[in-house]
Amino acid sequence: MKLRLSLKTIAPMALAATLVAGTVAVRAQDAPGGGPNKVEISNEGKEVYETICQACHMADAKGGGGAGAAIPALAGNKNLASKDFIVNILLKGRGGMPWFYDMLSHKQIAAVATYVRGHFNAYAEPVTEADVDRLAAGAKASPKDCSTC
Ligand code: HEC
16 A cells, blocks of 8 residues: 655644544543434534634634644635635535535534634624535535545
Protein backbone atom coordinates (compact mmCIF):
# COMPACT_ATOMS: atom_id res chain seq x y z
CA MET A 1 0.00 0.00 0.00
CA LYS A 2 1.39 3.34 -1.01
CA LEU A 3 1.38 6.10 1.54
CA ARG A 4 0.93 9.47 -0.04
CA LEU A 5 -0.09 11.52 2.95
CA SER A 6 1.04 15.09 3.16
CA LEU A 7 0.85 17.21 6.28
CA LYS A 8 -2.12 18.92 4.72
CA THR A 9 -4.09 15.69 4.60
CA ILE A 10 -2.88 14.42 7.96
CA ALA A 11 -4.03 17.46 9.94
CA PRO A 12 -7.72 17.18 9.00
CA MET A 13 -7.52 13.40 9.39
CA ALA A 14 -6.20 13.76 12.93
CA LEU A 15 -9.04 16.13 13.66
CA ALA A 16 -11.50 13.75 12.09
CA ALA A 17 -10.15 10.96 14.30
CA THR A 18 -10.61 13.19 17.33
CA LEU A 19 -14.12 13.85 16.17
CA VAL A 20 -14.90 10.18 15.83
CA ALA A 21 -13.45 9.49 19.28
CA GLY A 22 -15.60 12.31 20.64
CA THR A 23 -18.64 10.87 18.95
CA VAL A 24 -18.05 7.47 20.49
CA ALA A 25 -17.68 9.03 23.93
CA VAL A 26 -20.92 10.95 23.47
CA ARG A 27 -22.65 7.78 22.27
CA ALA A 28 -21.47 5.77 25.25
CA GLN A 29 -23.14 8.20 27.62
CA ASP A 30 -26.35 8.58 25.69
CA ALA A 31 -29.29 6.26 25.64
CA PRO A 32 -29.52 4.32 22.38
CA GLY A 33 -31.80 5.70 19.70
CA GLY A 34 -31.72 7.86 16.60
CA GLY A 35 -30.26 7.02 13.21
CA PRO A 36 -27.19 4.79 13.19
CA ASN A 37 -24.91 7.31 11.53
CA LYS A 38 -26.09 10.45 13.22
CA VAL A 39 -24.16 12.18 15.95
CA GLU A 40 -26.11 11.68 19.09
CA ILE A 41 -26.02 15.14 20.43
CA SER A 42 -28.95 17.42 20.91
CA ASN A 43 -30.60 19.37 18.15
CA GLU A 44 -29.34 22.61 19.67
CA GLY A 45 -27.23 24.55 17.18
CA LYS A 46 -24.96 25.78 19.97
CA GLU A 47 -24.22 22.25 21.11
CA VAL A 48 -23.56 21.02 17.57
CA TYR A 49 -21.20 23.95 17.08
CA GLU A 50 -19.34 23.32 20.31
CA THR A 51 -19.11 19.57 19.74
CA ILE A 52 -18.02 19.65 16.12
CA CYS A 53 -17.30 22.97 14.47
CA GLN A 54 -15.35 24.75 17.14
CA ALA A 55 -12.50 22.22 16.96
CA CYS A 56 -11.59 23.80 13.65
CA HIS A 57 -13.36 27.15 13.50
CA MET A 58 -12.56 28.02 17.15
CA ALA A 59 -14.93 29.00 19.96
CA ASP A 60 -15.10 32.61 18.76
CA ALA A 61 -15.65 31.41 15.15
CA LYS A 62 -12.75 33.50 13.99
CA GLY A 63 -11.07 30.50 12.39
CA GLY A 64 -7.36 29.94 12.41
CA GLY A 65 -4.42 28.49 10.58
CA GLY A 66 -3.40 24.96 11.42
CA ALA A 67 -0.76 22.76 9.82
CA GLY A 68 -1.15 23.80 6.23
CA ALA A 69 -4.91 24.37 6.24
CA ALA A 70 -6.28 27.84 6.85
CA ILE A 71 -9.67 27.78 8.49
CA PRO A 72 -11.94 30.63 7.53
CA ALA A 73 -13.73 32.77 10.10
CA LEU A 74 -17.46 32.18 10.37
CA ALA A 75 -17.93 35.30 12.47
CA GLY A 76 -18.66 38.38 10.40
CA ASN A 77 -18.68 36.26 7.25
CA LYS A 78 -20.70 37.78 4.41
CA ASN A 79 -20.95 34.44 2.61
CA LEU A 80 -23.35 33.39 5.35
CA ALA A 81 -25.93 35.92 4.21
CA SER A 82 -27.01 33.06 1.97
CA LYS A 83 -28.67 30.18 3.80
CA ASP A 84 -28.00 27.92 0.84
CA PHE A 85 -24.27 28.66 1.02
CA ILE A 86 -23.76 27.31 4.53
CA VAL A 87 -26.18 24.41 4.09
CA ASN A 88 -24.44 23.32 0.89
CA ILE A 89 -21.02 23.46 2.57
CA LEU A 90 -22.34 21.38 5.45
CA LEU A 91 -23.90 18.83 3.12
CA LYS A 92 -21.07 18.52 0.63
CA GLY A 93 -17.92 19.82 2.29
CA ARG A 94 -15.32 21.78 0.36
CA GLY A 95 -11.55 21.41 0.34
CA GLY A 96 -10.44 20.89 3.94
CA MET A 97 -13.97 21.30 5.24
CA PRO A 98 -15.55 17.90 5.92
CA TRP A 99 -19.11 17.16 4.80
CA PHE A 100 -21.72 16.27 7.37
CA TYR A 101 -24.29 14.81 5.00
CA ASP A 102 -24.14 11.40 6.66
CA MET A 103 -23.18 12.50 10.16
CA LEU A 104 -25.71 15.13 11.16
CA SER A 105 -29.46 15.00 10.76
CA HIS A 106 -31.15 17.66 8.66
CA LYS A 107 -32.50 19.09 11.88
CA GLN A 108 -28.99 19.40 13.33
CA ILE A 109 -27.65 20.95 10.11
CA ALA A 110 -30.49 23.49 10.17
CA ALA A 111 -29.86 24.22 13.86
CA VAL A 112 -26.12 24.73 13.57
CA ALA A 113 -26.53 26.84 10.41
CA THR A 114 -29.09 28.99 12.25
CA TYR A 115 -26.76 29.30 15.23
CA VAL A 116 -23.71 30.28 13.19
CA ARG A 117 -25.68 32.81 11.12
CA GLY A 118 -27.46 34.31 14.11
CA HIS A 119 -24.92 34.10 16.91
CA PHE A 120 -21.72 35.00 15.07
CA ASN A 121 -23.43 37.16 12.46
CA ALA A 122 -26.62 39.20 12.38
CA TYR A 123 -28.67 37.01 10.03
CA ALA A 124 -31.73 36.40 12.14
CA GLU A 125 -33.82 34.37 9.70
CA PRO A 126 -33.63 30.72 10.78
CA VAL A 127 -32.47 27.94 8.49
CA THR A 128 -35.22 25.31 8.50
CA GLU A 129 -35.18 21.58 8.08
CA ALA A 130 -37.11 22.14 4.84
CA ASP A 131 -34.20 24.25 3.51
CA VAL A 132 -31.83 21.36 4.24
CA ASP A 133 -34.23 18.78 2.73
CA ARG A 134 -34.43 20.80 -0.47
CA LEU A 135 -30.66 21.14 -0.88
CA ALA A 136 -29.97 17.58 0.24
CA ALA A 137 -32.21 16.28 -2.52
CA GLY A 138 -29.74 17.78 -4.99
CA ALA A 139 -26.71 16.68 -2.96
CA LYS A 140 -27.83 13.07 -2.82
CA ALA A 141 -26.87 12.53 -6.42
CA SER A 142 -23.21 13.20 -5.60
CA PRO A 143 -22.65 13.32 -1.84
CA LYS A 144 -18.93 12.90 -2.28
CA ASP A 145 -18.63 15.74 -4.71
CA CYS A 146 -15.63 17.27 -3.02
CA SER A 147 -12.23 18.22 -4.28
CA THR A 148 -10.19 16.15 -1.83
CA CYS A 149 -11.90 12.81 -2.23
C1 HEC B 1 -11.88 19.37 10.33
C2 HEC B 1 -12.00 20.81 10.48
C3 HEC B 1 -13.36 21.45 10.26
C4 HEC B 1 -14.53 21.18 10.92
C5 HEC B 1 -14.78 20.14 12.00
C6 HEC B 1 -15.51 22.11 10.40
N1 HEC B 1 -14.95 22.91 9.45
FE1 HEC B 1 -15.87 24.33 8.39
N2 HEC B 1 -14.21 24.62 7.26
C7 HEC B 1 -12.99 23.99 7.47
C8 HEC B 1 -12.04 24.41 6.44
C9 HEC B 1 -10.60 23.95 6.32
C10 HEC B 1 -12.75 25.29 5.59
C11 HEC B 1 -12.22 25.95 4.31
C12 HEC B 1 -12.59 25.02 3.17
C13 HEC B 1 -11.94 25.35 1.85
O1 HEC B 1 -10.81 24.90 1.66
O2 HEC B 1 -12.55 26.01 1.04
C14 HEC B 1 -14.10 25.41 6.15
C15 HEC B 1 -15.09 26.19 5.60
C16 HEC B 1 -16.33 26.38 6.17
C17 HEC B 1 -17.34 27.28 5.65
C18 HEC B 1 -17.20 28.16 4.44
C19 HEC B 1 -16.72 29.53 4.85
C20 HEC B 1 -16.50 30.47 3.70
O3 HEC B 1 -16.83 31.65 3.84
O4 HEC B 1 -16.00 30.05 2.65
C21 HEC B 1 -18.43 27.19 6.49
C22 HEC B 1 -19.73 27.95 6.36
C23 HEC B 1 -18.10 26.24 7.52
N3 HEC B 1 -16.82 25.76 7.30
C24 HEC B 1 -18.94 25.90 8.56
C25 HEC B 1 -18.69 24.85 9.45
C26 HEC B 1 -19.63 24.39 10.45
C27 HEC B 1 -20.99 25.00 10.72
C28 HEC B 1 -19.05 23.31 11.05
C29 HEC B 1 -19.64 22.40 12.10
C30 HEC B 1 -20.82 21.64 11.73
C31 HEC B 1 -17.72 23.14 10.47
N4 HEC B 1 -17.54 24.08 9.51
C32 HEC B 1 -16.81 22.18 10.85
C33 HEC B 1 -12.71 23.10 8.48
C34 HEC B 1 -13.63 22.53 9.34
